[in-house]
Amino acid sequence: GWAGEGPGASGKNRRVCHAAARLEMGSLWEEFNRLGTEMIVTKAGRRMFPTFQVKLSGLDPLADYVLLMDFIPLDDKRYRWRWGDRGRGLDLGVLSPTPPCRYAFHSSSWLAAGRAEPAAPGRVHFHPDSPAKGAQWMRQIVSFDKLKLTNNLLDDNGHIILNSMHRYQPRFHVVLVDPRHDSERFAHQNFKSFSFPETQFMAVTAYQNHRITQLKIASNPFAKGFRDGDPEP
Amino acid sequence: GWAGEGPGASGKNRRVCHAAARLEMGSLWEEFNRLGTEMIVTKAGRRMFPTFQVKLSGLDPLADYVLLMDFIPLDDKRYRWRWGDRGRGLDLGVLSPTPPCRYAFHSSSWLAAGRAEPAAPGRVHFHPDSPAKGAQWMRQIVSFDKLKLTNNLLDDNGHIILNSMHRYQPRFHVVLVDPRHDSERFAHQNFKSFSFPETQFMAVTAYQNHRITQLKIASNPFAKGFRDGDPEP
DNA sequence: CCCTTTTCACCTAGGTGGTAAGAT
DNA sequence: ATCTTACCACCTAGGTGAAAAGGG
Numbered sequence: 001g002w003a004g005e006g007p008g009a010s011g012k013n014r015r016v017c018h019a020a021a022r023l024e025m026g027s028l029w030e031e032f033n034r035l036g037t038e039m040i041v042t043k044a045g046r047r048m049f050p051t052f053q054v055k056l057s058g059l060d061p062l063a064d065y066v067l068l069m070d071f072i073p074l075d076d077k078r079y080r081w082r083w084g085d086r087g088r089g090l091d092l093g094v095l096s097p098t099p100p101c102r103y104a105f106h107s108s109s110w111l112a113a114g115r116a117e118p119a120a121p122g123r124v125h126f127h128p129d130s131p132a133k134g135a136q137w138m139r140q141i142v143s144f145d146k147l148k149l150t151n152n153l154l155d156d157n158g159h160i161i162l163n164s165m166h167r168y169q170p171r172f173h174v175v176l177v178d179p180r181h182d183s184e185r186f187a188h189q190n191f192k193s194f195s196f197p198e199t200q201f202m203a204v205t206a207y208q209n210h211r212i213t214q215l216k217i218a219s220n221p222f223a224k225g226f227r228d229g230d231p232e233p
Numbered sequence: 234g235w236a237g238e239g240p241g242a243s244g245k246n247r248r249v250c251h252a253a254a255r256l257e258m259g260s261l262w263e264e265f266n267r268l269g270t271e272m273i274v275t276k277a278g279r280r281m282f283p284t285f286q287v288k289l290s291g292l293d294p295l296a297d298y299v300l301l302m303d304f305i306p307l308d309d310k311r312y313r314w315r316w317g318d319r320g321r322g323l324d325l326g327v328l329s330p331t332p333p334c335r336y337a338f339h340s341s342s343w344l345a346a347g348r349a350e351p352a353a354p355g356r357v358h359f360h361p362d363s364p365a366k367g368a369q370w371m372r373q374i375v376s377f378d379k380l381k382l383t384n385n386l387l388d389d390n391g392h393i394i395l396n397s398m399h400r401y402q403p404r405f406h407v408v409l410v411d412p413r414h415d416s417e418r419f420a421h422q423n424f425k426s427f428s429f430p431e432t433q434f435m436a437v438t439a440y441q442n443h444r445i446t447q448l449k450i451a452s453n454p455f456a457k458g459f460r461d462g463d464p465e466p
Numbered sequence: 467c468c469c470t471t472t473t474c475a476c477c478t479a480g481g482t483g484g485t486a487a488g489a490t
Numbered sequence: 491a492t493c494t495t496a497c498c499a500c501c502t503a504g505g506t507g508a509a510a511a512g513g514g
Contacts (some may be wrong), residue, residue, distance in 0.1 A: 043471075047505070179412075205470050213507070222505040225476035276495075280481070397493075436495050446483070455481040458500035
């Protein structure tokens with residue numbers, strides 16, 4: 001899908017106001033989102049899967065841009081996974097709509113369980129090709145496959161720090177590199193942000209929803225070793 | 234060792250004139266150079282080994298620089314490898330000083346054999362982190378491990394195109410990113426070049442000197458599968 | 467009991483020289 | 491005869507979830 005700021009967004013620099021971003025692998029993101037996406041966080045840092053990738057358009061080909069991501073807590077709650085009566089049984093159960101995950105596994109589901117942990121100001125991840133010309137960014141899909149998630153509050157590898165059992169919304173930002181020496185004064189005009197609801201997820205240290213595990217195994221090439229039977233091309 | 238322009242070099246921008254580069258892994262380069270370094274070229278592109286790496290100093294920490302490499306033909310000759318009487322025998326032969334390779338294998342050696350192929354204007358390889366601040370470049374060793382050599386004249390992967398059986402001298406360039414809009418007029422002042430004689434090599438499609446092969450196997454981690462006996466830590 | 471950490475087998479991805487076949 | 495190409499086994503390097511162990 002396409003996301004961005006509505007027509008009400010004004011006062012933006014003309015080199016960013018027409019920027020647009022299309023989320024790649026949208027159908028895969030939606031498939032995960034229907035089940036309630038989970039992302040593993042580890043001390044050493046873990047990649048996201050699906051990888052956050054966008055196709056950009058509307059940039060000034062000759063202007064310089066920095067691309068970056070951050071992660072916003074979706075609410076102020078801590079969650080826990082509640083196994084239902086048949087939840088530990090076979091993988092055949094009925095899907096039941098239960099917010100915040102729209103569909104839960106069998107009668108299992110996520111339940112709010114207390115207030116969120118106090119979070120330090122969130123880190124950002126700069127795309128390693130930054131800065132680059134608009135033409136370069138628009139030439140092909142921009143992939144954030146170097147981005148890693150960690151639950152280590154003392155991480156010094158520059159990874160994104162998240163609280164396990166909390167929900168997050170990835171955000172994507174296009175920032176114009178302003179050559180003016182007093183560019184700080186225009187900082188608020190020089191960026192445009194994008195937020196794709198289908199990319200929200202629960203941070204976990206181990207998968208809770210077995211359907212998520214199976215979809216990861218089925219779709220992530222690095223998990224091919226856990227696939228069972230007939231492949232689907 | 235250190236290389237660069239002598240004290241006679243003048244008229245350079247003050248942000249590049251103090252730049253200095255120290256070749257890393259110098260003793261390994263010299264060990265190869267004593268035998269007559271060979272580098273494999275392939276259609277798909279082949280890395281150099283040893284990798285060209287430098288430690289930089291003397292840059293303006295706050296200025297932007299582009300780092301790049303190119304390869305200069307060392308002469309206008311085409312070479313061929315001449316196997317000596319005992320050249321195909323055991324690996325015990327006497328080393329004989331024979332230019333341009335100072336030491337040859339047994340009685341085998343490189344011989345000039347005609348004029349060089351006409352070469353298209355040489356390509357350059359930009360270090361993928363370019364451009365970056367002087368502080369960033371000086372923080373750690375700069376490694377050109379993404380650079381690949383090819384003998385495919387029609388290569389469209391941006392690799393360095395070389396003629397097999399020809400000798401080359403790698404060159405390294407530090408280029409100041411000049412913010413002046415008429416920077417073209419100062420281009421000749423804004424760069425500094427470095428040339429390390431111990432990094433010169435013969436481009437080949439298959440190794441000729443067996444001692445070079447053995448030294449590659451002994452020192453390149455990716456060739457560990459061909460090592461025989463006791464390792465040396 | 468619930469969540470986290472560690473270790474592991476099994477993958478992807480790609481860099482080695484050897485070897486035999488191919489090209490001139 | 492000399493040089494090049496294609497394929498291969500064998501590596502490095504690192505991304506997977508499973509399983510068991512660890513911690514509060």
